[in-house]
Amino acid sequence: MSDSAFKKIEKRLAKLATQQEAICARLEALEDRVATPSSASAASPEEVIQLLDGFRAGEALGAASIAAWLEVCSTDCVRGALRTVQQREAMHAALLEDRLRALGAEPTLELPAADAEQAMKDLGSSEHSDAKKLLDFTERIPDAALLLKPIYDMADRLDHDQETQWLLRSIAQDEESTVTLIHRACALLNPQAA
Ligand SMILES: [Fe+2]
Structure with missing residues (x-):
């Protein structure tokens, strides 16, 4: 083999080695991403505390x-549903507060007073019928999936804290049940809207 042909082959081999190194580096990066799919988006402690406190x-x-609605509720089927829903909401608030404290935080977030007052006034009103309140709810929350997306998204980012992860998932599942129940009661009391 001539000297120039030998040099040509040597040059090609060097080029191939460089290309191979680049391919290996890309493969390693891909392997890292597959091995730890959620590490890049794992929720920070601050995000978890903020969500738990707001949800609580x-x-x-x-x-x-x-509870205010129950005091003025005049429809048997609605009262039966609301009793369960009200207890579940209170239990969720307590569970979320417990988890918050277990993570070393205190419940601090307060909802705007105007929003709280409005909710109490709307649901505690004896002027609005149960049917109207149910209709308002279903119009405000037509879809449980949309409402609960931030909760499920946060749970998906909590592989490093499975206790909070599954607490959120179980509460979200209760909420789905509540939304389904309210929609059923609404359809019963508002047949014209169905
Ligand atoms: Fe709830």
């Missing part, structure tokens, strides 16, 4: 406003 405050208001 919402559930506490839910429990209080449904």
Whole structure:
């Protein structure tokens, strides 16, 4: 083999080695991403605390406003459903507060007073019928999946804290049940809207 042909082959081999190194580096990066799919998006402690505290405050208001509705509720089937829903909301608020404290935080978030007052006034009103309140609810929350997306999304980012992850998933499942129940009661009392 001539000297120039030998040099040509040597050059090609060097080029191939460089290309091979680049391919190996890309493969390693891909392997890392497959091995730890959620590590890049794992929720930070601050995000978890913020979500738990906000969710807790919402559930506490839910429990209080449904209790106010129960006091003026005049429909048997709605009362039966609301009793369960109200207890669940209160239980969720307590569970979320417990988890918050277990993670070393205190419940601090307070919902805007105007929002809380409005919720109490709307649901506690004896001027609005149960059918109207159910209709308002279903119009405000037509779809449980949309409402619960932030909760399920956060749970998916909590592989490093499975206790909070499954607490959120189990509460979200209760919420799905509540939304389904309210929609059924609404359809029963508002047949014209169905
Ligand atoms: Fe709730």
